[in-house]
Structures are given as structure tokens and as C-alpha cells.
Amino acid sequence: MLEVKALKKSYGKVVAVDGVSLQAGSSETIGLLGPNGAGKTTTVSMIAGLFPPDSGEVLIDGSPLCGDTDPVKRKIGLVPQNIALYDELTALDNLNFLGALYNLHGAALKRAIGEALDLVGLTDRAKDKVGTFSGGMKRRLNLATALLHDPQILLLDEPTVGVDPQSRNAIFDNLETLKKRGKTLLYTTHYMEEAERLCDRIIIIDHGKVIANDTLHGLHRMLPVTNVLAIELEKPDGFNAEGLLGLPEVVSAEVHEAVIRVGLHDLTAGAPAILRWLAENGHGYQHVTSERPDLETVFLTLTGRSLRDA
Amino acid sequence: MIPFLALVRKDLRLFFNDRRAVVVGLVVPIALASFFGYIFGGQRGKTETSRMQVLAIDQDRSAISRGIIAQLGDDKNLDVKPSTMDDARELVRKGKATVAIVVPKDFGIEAGHALFAGGKKPEISLLYDPSHSIELGMVQGILSGAVMQAVSKEMFSGPSGRQATKEARAQIEKDSQMRPAEKKTLSDLLSSVEKWNEQQAQQPAAGQNGAAGGLTIPFQTHEEAITSGPDIEYNGYAHAFAGMGIQFILFMGLDVGVRMLLLRQSGLWQRLRAAPLSRSMLLGSRAASAALIAGFILCVLFIFARLVFGVHIRGSFLGFLGVCAAFSLMTAAFGLMIAALGKTVEATRGYAVMATLLMVMLGGAWVPTMFFPQWMQKITVVVPTRWAMDGLDGMTWRGLGLSAALVPMAMLLLFTLIFGAVAVMSFQWETPA
Numbered sequence: 001m002l003e004v005k006a007l008k009k010s011y012g013k014v015v016a017v018d019g020v021s022l023q024a025g026s027s028e029t030i031g032l033l034g035p036n037g038a039g040k041t042t043t044v045s046m047i048a049g050l051f052p053p054d055s056g057e058v059l060i061d062g063s064p065l066c067g068d069t070d071p072v073k074r075k076i077g078l079v080p081q082n083i084a085l086y087d088e089l090t091a092l093d094n095l096n097f098l099g100a101l102y103n104l105h106g107a108a109l110k111r112a113i114g115e116a117l118d119l120v121g122l123t124d125r126a127k128d129k130v131g132t133f134s135g136g137m138k139r140r141l142n143l144a145t146a147l148l149h150d151p152q153i154l155l156l157d158e159p160t161v162g163v164d165p166q167s168r169n170a171i172f173d174n175l176e177t178l179k180k181r182g183k184t185l186l187y188t189t190h191y192m193e194e195a196e197r198l199c200d201r202i203i204i205i206d207h208g209k210v211i212a213n214d215t216l217h218g219l220h221r222m223l224p225v226t227n228v229l230a231i232e233l234e235k236p237d238g239f240n241a242e243g244l245l246g247l248p249e250v251v252s253a254e255v256h257e258a259v260i261r262v263g264l265h266d267l268t269a270g271a272p273a274i275l276r277w278l279a280e281n282g283h284g285y286q287h288v289t290s291e292r293p294d295l296e297t298v299f300l301t302l303t304g305r306s307l308r309d310a
Numbered sequence: 311m312i313p314f315l316a317l318v319r320k321d322l323r324l325f326f327n328d329r330r331a332v333v334v335g336l337v338v339p340i341a342l343a344s345f346f347g348y349i350f351g352g353q354r355g356k357t358e359t360s361r362m363q364v365l366a367i368d369q370d371r372s373a374i375s376r377g378i379i380a381q382l383g384d385d386k387n388l389d390v391k392p393s394t395m396d397d398a399r400e401l402v403r404k405g406k407a408t409v410a411i412v413v414p415k416d417f418g419i420e421a422g423h424a425l426f427a428g429g430k431k432p433e434i435s436l437l438y439d440p441s442h443s444i445e446l447g448m449v450q451g452i453l454s455g456a457v458m459q460a461v462s463k464e465m466f467s468g469p470s471g472r473q474a475t476k477e478a479r480a481q482i483e484k485d486s487q488m489r490p491a492e493k494k495t496l497s498d499l500l501s502s503v504e505k506w507n508e509q510q511a512q513q514p515a516a517g518q519n520g521a522a523g524g525l526t527i528p529f530q531t532h533e534e535a536i537t538s539g540p541d542i543e544y545n546g547y548a549h550a551f552a553g554m555g556i557q558f559i560l561f562m563g564l565d566v567g568v569r570m571l572l573l574r575q576s577g578l579w580q581r582l583r584a585a586p587l588s589r590s591m592l593l594g595s596r597a598a599s600a601a602l603i604a605g606f607i608l609c610v611l612f613i614f615a616r617l618v619f620g621v622h623i624r625g626s627f628l629g630f631l632g633v634c635a636a637f638s639l640m641t642a643a644f645g646l647m648i649a650a651l652g653k654t655v656e657a658t659r660g661y662a663v664m665a666t667l668l669m670v671m672l673g674g675a676w677v678p679t680m681f682f683p684q685w686m687q688k689i690t691v692v693v694p695t696r697w698a699m700d701g702l703d704g705m706t707w708r709g710l711g712l713s714a715a716l717v718p719m720a721m722l723l724l725f726t727l728i729f730g731a732v733a734v735m736s737f738q739w740e741t742p743a
Contacts, residue, residue: 045580048580048583048584049583049584050580050583050584050740051583051739051740068583068586068587068588068589069586069587069588070586071586073584073585073586074586076584078580078581078584080577080580080581081577082576082577082580083577084576084577084578084580084581085578086320086324086578088324088327088328089320089323089324089327093320093323096316097316097319097320098581100312100313100315100316101313101316101317101581101582101585101587102313102585102586103312103313104312105312142577145581146581
């Protein structure tokens with residue numbers, strides 16, 4: 001069980017983390033979502049014990065994390081954002097070295113290495129130098145090295161940066177396996193689709209503060225619309241969307257090129273009325289699709305800024 | 311202990327996996343030390359002493375001028391070649407010759423007159439390369455002896471000497487200022503010289519001793535190099551290998567510091583910090599591996615020097631190991647201090663290279679400190695490399711005992727403590743994400 005209480009960290013006048021709190025239990029994946037510089041890595045660093053917070057505390061199974069040599073650290077596995085491997089050494093050498101840092105040796109270390117390599121599918125490359133690995137393989141090995149001491153909590157700081165879709169899916173599969181084994185995963189990312197796919201709960205962080213902490217469904221409920229209807233017009237010239245705003249369930253309507261995007265409270269009740277209104281007013285259409293609003297929309301709604309531009 | 315050993319083992323593996331580092335750390339210092347050892351004397355007795363290139367321009371072509379040039383040619387330190395004025399100027403200007411000696415026309419006659427009658431002293435011109443002013447003094451000294459011997463030899467046994475004494479006697483007779491008693495004494499002296507000269511001319515084979523061989527410097531020198539013992543000659547390679555070893559080990563220490571700076575910016579540092587390891591273990595393991603690599607480099611260099619150039623540890627072997635160990639620890643602390651004080655890799659590398667080169671230079675690793683001015687010899691005691699060089703020289707070619715290694719070891723350990731303390735106090739453990 002991971003419990004973070006009101007963590008704060010400043011560098012000079014810059015407040016990097018400002019009162020972040022969160023909880024995560026077994027078999028739970030928590031997404032820490034935010035733009036670059038939001039304070040995600042600083043938060044993860046404090047949870048991993050890389051440096052102490054200015055205030056607040058990190059509790060692992062009820063025990064506070066304090067000091068460099070705190071045995072509680074053994075319950076945490078960190079997968080840093082930058083690949084933490086020696087290119088000059090083989091995968092096996094890297095694993096042997098990083099396992100020994102947790103006092104693992106002999107048969108226990110050998111077994112742990114075997115299981116970790118098996119999980120990430122790199123057993124046959126164990127004796128190759130890491131410098132010969134592709135970016136995706138390095139990322140998978142980066143994950144494996146954090147598992148050697150069998151940590152209860154896994155901190156994953158943007159573990160898929162720069163990898164191809166195939167390797168990304170492989171890493172997702174690995175993480176889902178770990179979740180099934182009862183691990184607690186704290187996953188930082190600024191990719192919304194990753195958070196949507198993997199996380200049971202998503203914490204949105206911006207300027208060092210938590211601005212939302214809920215399930216994906218709960219976050220959607222925070223939005224003024226629950227669905228968006230996208231309609232591609234046959235002749236968009238002269239179309240005025242303001243006429244749609246008076247219809248029942250319609251919250252917003254905007255036109256971009258030939259596509260009208262209409263925000264609705266209730267799709268079932270709202271969609272027929274919209275289509276009827278278009279027909280009655282002589283606006284033919286080619287395609288109609290409905291979308292759920294994504295986390296980008298959530299972030300936009302909460303901060304007034306796009307996640308990728310923040 | 312397992313994590314500590316793993317950290318040290320990993321550093322050693324990384325060092326030995328990096329062929330460039332091994333080449334820079336071993337082959338380059340061996341090559342440079344071999345070169346410097348050779349040009350700074352090598353193994354005395356086994357190497358040829360380089361002779362100074364001297365040009366002789368004989369405009370007099372007299373027996374005396376030929377005698378002078380022959381005398382110079384016999385000197386073991388000089389390689390004398392005949393030349394012309396124009397060629398000599400050109401060769402000295404280009405640095406092909408160190409000094410050119412110009413014996414002017416009528417030098418022999420004028421020198422003879424100057425010897426007996428106090429006439430005008432003739433002038434020998436020396437054209438020299440200003441970058442070799444020390445050698446100029448040496449040539450002047452050898453030339454003085456050669457001139458004295460050649461002129462006196464001719465005056466006491468040669469035809470121009472007979473002519474010169476006759477002319478000198480005639481000049482004395484004409485001198486109205488000289489008192490009669492003085493005139494008689496000088497005339498008798500020259501008459502005796504004239505008789506001696508005539509006798510020698512009739513018995514040329516007998517004229518090799520006394521004044522007939524010319525006046526010579528009335529003493530000889532006996533040089534004895536005070537090394538580690540009698541019959542043990544100085545080995546220039548000992549100092550060269552110590553100097554180059556120290557230089558390249560310091561560069562290795564610098565590299566340790568820069569690598570640590572880079573490590574702090576990497577995910578590996580985060581992973582190390584996330585493990586339950588103390589700060590002292592993280593820094594201590596780095597220091598231990600750096601010290602082991604430094605010790606290894608020193609050992610390999612001296613083993614090579616022993617096998618190839620006959621460099622022996624003439625003094626205390628324990629003292630030698632102690633100095634090596636203390637210097638290795640000092641290097642490790644130096645590397646950590648660089649990592650602690652450095653901000654950016656580029657700037658740190660620049661400052662650290664400058665500091666390293668200064669330490670190497672002032673410590674006497676390139677040129678022994680005995681060639682430094684007195685004031686500089688005094689102030690270089692604040693440079694750790696000076697103590698390392700003194701310690702290694704003392705334990706190798708000077709053949710000193712363990713007691714002579716204690717002060718250098720203590721000073722090196724003091725520098726280790728200072729550098730280590732600065733490193734621990736200044737180390738930036740937190741890097742903003």
C-alpha cells in the first residue's frame with residue numbers, strides 16, 4: 001500500500017511539487033498525468049527516496065520512508081524515464097549488478113534474473129551487450145531491472161518514451177501481468193491513451209498540484225458533455241451552428257471545415273433531434289460519428305490549456 | 311558488502327571494457343615515458359650521449375688555430391665540423407648547430423704577442439643559438455682550455471713561437487720606459503724560452519710533456535653520480551615512468567570525475583539512489599575503484615620499466631607500494647572533488663585539465679623540480695604530485711629507505727583527506743528533475 005501525504009518540493013523560488021497526495025493499493029495502477037514540467041518526475045523521485053520532500057511524507061505499508069538506507073526502499077522498484085543501463089555491459093551483467101545493489105546474490109539472484117528476463121521476453125539476448133539492443137528492447141530491459149528484488153510498488157516514469165508501437169504494447173502486456181500478480185503500479189505519462197488503457201485511476205497534475213484524481217469514468221463525469229457528435233456536411237458553406245444550441249441536450253456546437261462537432265449531455269435523446277433539425281433546414285450530411293471525450297478534453301476543461309501545449 | 315563489491319566490480323569492468331581508456335591509461339604513458347627517459351639520460355652507459363653540434367671557421371689557418379680546433383674535436387661533448395662564415399650563420403639560425411667558433415686571421419701571431427709582450431688580445435667570435443645559452447657557457451669553458459693549450463704549445467715549441475719570442479725580446483730592448491733590471495730579467499726569461507723552443511724543435515718526439523705539450527689546466531675532475539649505491543648508475547627511465555604515470559593517472563582521476571558528473575544526469579544515478587545504499591557507499595565505491603585502477607596503472611608501468619629498461623626499486627619496496635597507494639587514493643579523491651564541484655561537463659573538463667596539467671608540471675613530472683628556480687622549488691610543496699614524484703624517485707633510483715617514503719605518503723594522504731572532504735561537503739545529491 002502506497003500512501004503519499006501532501007508532498008512539497010521547491011528549488012529556490014520554483015515550486016516543483018505543491019502538496020501532492022495520493023494512495024494506491026495492491027493490483028492497482030495509478031496514472032500520473034500531466035504535461036512536461038508538471039512535477040510528475042519530482043513526485044516519483046521523492047516517492048522512490050531519491051531525495052526528501054521539503055514537507056509531507058511517503059508511507060509504504062504504513063511505514064514512513066526516511067533516509068538513504070531505509071529498508072522500506074526494498075519495497076519500491078523504480079523505472080526511470082532515462083534508460084538506466086550500461087551499454088558497454090551485457091544484459092546479464094547489468095542485471096547482476098543492479099540485483100546486487102539489493103543484496104541479491106547466488107541462486108536467488110539467478111532466479112530473479114531468469115524471471116525478469118522471461119517476463120520481458122529477452123532471455124535469448126541475455127549475453128548480448130545492451131549497446132546492440134533496439135530502443136524498445138532497452139526499455140523492456142529497463143523494466144526488468146526494476147523487478148529483480150521483487151518490489152511491491154513499481155514506479156514507472158514515462159517508461160515508453162521513444163519506443164515503437166510493438167514494443168509499447170509488449171511493455172503494456174508486461175505491466176498488466178505485473179498488475180495481475182498484485183503489484184501496485186504508479187505510471188507517469190503525458191500520453192493520454194496510455195493512461196486510458198492502463199490506469200484504474202488517473203491523477204492529473206499541473207504546476208505541481210493535483211487538479212483531478214478519479215477513475216476515467218469519474219473524470220468524464222467532470223466534463224460538461226459526455227458525448228460528442230461529429231457530422232460531416234455535404235455543403236458546409238454558409239452553415240451557422242448557433243441554430244443547434246437551442247435544441248434539447250445540446251451543450252456546444254462548433255464548425256471546423258466541413259465537420260460540425262456537437263457536445264451533448266445525452267446522446268440517445270439529443271442525436272435524433274439534431275439530425276432532424278439538419279434535414280428540416282436543408283443541410284445534407286455524409287457521415288455521422290459519436291465520440292467519448294478523451295483525457296485531452298478533460299485536461300483542457302480543467303486547465304483551459306491543451307495537454308500537449310501546456 | 312555485496313553492493314559495495316558490485317559497484318567496484320562494475321567500475322573495473324567498465325574501465326577494462328573501454329579499450330580507449332586502457333590504451334590511454336597504459337600504452338600512451340609507456341610510450342611517452344620511454345621517450346622522455348631516453349632523452350633525459352636513459353640508462354647511463356647503455357645509451358649514447360648526444361654531442362653538441364659546433365662549427366669551426368678557421369680564417370687564420372695557422373698551427374695555433376688548427377691546434378685549437380683539434381683540441382675541441384677531441385672533447386667528448388662536442389661534435390666539431392669545419393664550416394664557412396656564411397654557412398655557419400645559416401646553420402645556427404636554423405638550429406642545425408648550437409655554436410660556431412670563428413678563429414680570425416692572424417689569431418696565432420696576435421695571441422703569441424699577447425702572451426709574452428702583453429700586446430692586443432685577438433678576438434674569437436662565437437655565433438650561438440640564443441635558445442641554447444646554457445650550452446654557450448659550456449663551449450666557452452672548453453674553448454678557453456683549448457686556446458691556452460694550443461697557444462702555449464706553439465709558443466714553447468713551434469716556429470711561430472720562436473719568431474714571437476725574438477720579436478718580444480727586440481721590443482723589450484727598445485723600450486726606454488722599462489728599468490734596466492726588469493729589462494734584463496724579462497730578456498733572460500724570453501731567451502730561456504727561445505733556447506727551450508730550439509731544443510724541442512731538434513727533438514720533436516720528446517716534446518710531449520711539460521710546456522712542450524702546451525700549458526694545460528692543472529687539474530682533472532672525477533665525477534661520481536650519487537645513486538642508490540656504488541656501481542649503480544642513474545636510470546633516467548625511473549623518473550620518466552614515475553612522471554608519466556602520475557600524469558596519466560591524474561587524467562584518469564579527472565575522467566572519473568567527469569563520468570560521475572555525467573552519471574548524475576542519467577537514469578542510472580536515479581536507480582542507484584533508489585536502492586537502499588548510503589551516500590558514503592556510493593562515493594566510497596567510486597573512490598575505491600578509481601584507486602584500484604590508478605594502482606594498477608602504476609604497477610603495470612613500473613613492471614614494464616623493470617622488464618624493458620631495467621628500472622629497479624632500489625629503495626624500500628614497502629615504501630614504494632605505500633607511495634603508490636597514497637597517490638592512488640589522492641587521485642580518487644581528486645576525481646570525486648571534480649565531480650562535486652563541477653557544474654557542466656564541458657566547463658568542468660576545461661578547468662580540471664588545466665588544474666591537472668599545473669599539478670603535473672609543478673610536481674616535476676615533466677622536468678625534475680631540481681631544475682626549477684629555488685623559489686619555485688619551495689612553493690611546489692603545496693602540490694600533491696611533488697610529493698608523489700619525490701616519493702617515487704626516492705624509492706626507485708635514489709634507493710632511499712622506508713623512512714624517506716613516510717613524509718610523501720603522509721602528505722599525499724593529507725591531500726586525500728582535503729580533496730575528499732571538499733567532495734563530500736560539496737556533492738550535489740539532489741538534481742532537479
